[in-house]
Amino acid sequence: MERTARMPDQRFIMMVRNHLKYLKPGAALALDQPLKLLGLDSMAAVDLLLDIEDNYGITLPDTYLTEETFSTIQALWLVVENLTSNLEIKG
Amino acid sequence: MTVATRNNPIELAHEVATVLAAHAVAVDEQGVFPEASMQALKRSGLMGLVVPLEYGGLGGSYQTMVQVIQRLSSACLSTGMIWAMHCQQVATLVDHAPLELRQRVLPQIADEGMFVASVTSEREKGGHLLTAYAPVLLDGDGLLLLRDAPVVTGGAFGDGYLMTMRASAESPPSEVVLVFAERAQLEIGIQAGWSALGMRGTQSIGMTLKGHLPKEQLIDPPGGFAQIAVSTMIPVGHIAWAASWLGAAQGAFEQMIDVFRDPKARQGFNLQSDLFAMRLAEVRLQIDTVRAYLQQTVREYDELLNAGGVYNPALRSPHFSIQINNLKLLASDMLFNAINQLVQLSGLRYGYLKNPRVSLERTFRDLRAASLMYSNDRLLVANGKLALLDRDIVSV
Numbered sequence: 001m002e003r004t005a006r007m008p009d010q011r012f013i014m015m016v017r018n019h020l021k022y023l024k025p026g027a028a029l030a031l032d033q034p035l036k037l038l039g040l041d042s043m044a045a046v047d048l049l050l051d052i053e054d055n056y057g058i059t060l061p062d063t064y065l066t067e068e069t070f071s072t073i074q075a076l077w078l079v080v081e082n083l084t085s086n087l088e089i090k091g
Numbered sequence: 092m093t094v095a096t097r098n099n100p101i102e103l104a105h106e107v108a109t110v111l112a113a114h115a116v117a118v119d120e121q122g123v124f125p126e127a128s129m130q131a132l133k134r135s136g137l138m139g140l141v142v143p144l145e146y147g148g149l150g151g152s153y154q155t156m157v158q159v160i161q162r163l164s165s166a167c168l169s170t171g172m173i174w175a176m177h178c179q180q181v182a183t184l185v186d187h188a189p190l191e192l193r194q195r196v197l198p199q200i201a202d203e204g205m206f207v208a209s210v211t212s213e214r215e216k217g218g219h220l221l222t223a224y225a226p227v228l229l230d231g232d233g234l235l236l237l238r239d240a241p242v243v244t245g246g247a248f249g250d251g252y253l254m255t256m257r258a259s260a261e262s263p264p265s266e267v268v269l270v271f272a273e274r275a276q277l278e279i280g281i282q283a284g285w286s287a288l289g290m291r292g293t294q295s296i297g298m299t300l301k302g303h304l305p306k307e308q309l310i311d312p313p314g315g316f317a318q319i320a321v322s323t324m325i326p327v328g329h330i331a332w333a334a335s336w337l338g339a340a341q342g343a344f345e346q347m348i349d350v351f352r353d354p355k356a357r358q359g360f361n362l363q364s365d366l367f368a369m370r371l372a373e374v375r376l377q378i379d380t381v382r383a384y385l386q387q388t389v390r391e392y393d394e395l396l397n398a399g400g401v402y403n404p405a406l407r408s409p410h411f412s413i414q415i416n417n418l419k420l421l422a423s424d425m426l427f428n429a430i431n432q433l434v435q436l437s438g439l440r441y442g443y444l445k446n447p448r449v450s451l452e453r454t455f456r457d458l459r460a461a462s463l464m465y466s467n468d469r470l471l472v473a474n475g476k477l478a479l480l481d482r483d484i485v486s487v
Contacts, residue, residue: 022263037265041221046476065480
């Protein structure tokens with residue numbers, strides 16, 4: 001299976017959308033759109049982080065807890081995807 | 092005034108503080124802006140304390156700023172706070188305004204004592220710093236501005252204003268820019284008065300500001316307003332606030348020590364009892380704790396600036412944010428507690444009644460505002476969340 005080419009799943013995108021207070025319901029959201037402008041400040045990023053960790057059963061290592069990781073869906077998905085793929089391999 | 096005095100900010104602060112002290116009672120009782128005290132500050136050159144020497148200012152460090160704020164606030168916390176917040180605005184201009192704007196405005200601050208007021212509050216969002224709703228509108232070559240603000244410290248008396256605005260009508264509230272305006276460029280409406288328990292001289296009124304400004308007065312550096320906020324506005328703001336509360340608490344404490352050292356005045360206090368000593372020690376401990384944390388924070392902030400300037404990524408780290416927020420939380424809570432305990436120790440006459448010798452009653456009312464200004468609840472939520480990201484607190 002190709003690991004890094006997978007698109008973010010719907011569940012993941014909904015999870016992110018829930019934390020974007022300035023994104024109108026139903027409005028389009030591109031994978032490379034800056035999330036900060038849509039309301040993902042550092043507080044909201046922590047809440048999103050907790051949601052992701054709960055849902056995927058992972059803990060993001062400290063090295064990934066950067067502004068870059070939370071900058072776009074794309075960047076965040078890359079991290080999550082890598083961590084979940086590693087889980088699959090280990091499992 | 093000697094040349095040495097002219098150039099020594101601490102000496103200047105001591106001199107001006109006598110003017111502040113002379114007007115503090117009337118300013119508080121009448122609930123009016125401390126005009127005479129601000130005039131004295133303008134004449135002294137202290138309005139330009141943090142303006143670099145090359146622009147005619149005193150080129151003072153943050154360490155010096157903190158000392159001056161403490162001295163002024165020990166005489167009149169309202170005036171000390173107004174001046175402290177002015178320093179925050181000036182530091183923001185120094186660090187982030189485009190060169191042309193700096194060259195125009197900084198000499199006015201240094202030479203003429205221009206007082207720059209801060210406009211960050213908004214009805215839709217309260218005091219939240221990192222968002223803005225009223226948009227800047229482009230109008231030909233200029234900017235069209237209509238800004239409503241429920242709380243502006245000293246707003247009616249600003250000679251200039253630094254305002255947070257939404258970047259454009261299409262931008263989300265999280266896309267913020269700063270706009271500078273001189274008073275003469277604006278139509279100003281005063282909407283609501285300020286009749287408060289304490290900090291009565293700050294006259295933190297509601298106002299509207301309307302104007303047409305040249306584009307050069309827009310401040311939108313790389314990294315946007317978030318960069319301005321984390322590198323200058325928030326750290327300098329919380330350092331300046333903490334210093335002002337500390338100065339006020341120290342001032343009241345010193346006054347009470349004078350009372351306790353005066354054999355006539357101290358009758359009725361049992362200074363030789365352990366209980367008295369322990370209570371006094373607890374007040375002193377809290378004041379000293381805040382002083383130590385403030386000094387440490389200023390030192391670390393200076394080190395980060397020296398190492399990497401305002402774009403040092405460490406200024407954006409959870410670690411530094413927590414520390415800056417902690418300073419505000421600690422200073423606002425602990426100093427109010429200290430003064431509350433000092434009121435208890437000092438009794439009705441010195442602690443609760445207006446007393447010409449001691450300003451404890453006023454300081455108590457003034458310091459009650461500290462935990463409400465940029466509410467501690469909000470900062471505790473932020474720090475709780477950030478603490479989850481900052482696991483490595485042993486090494487710095």
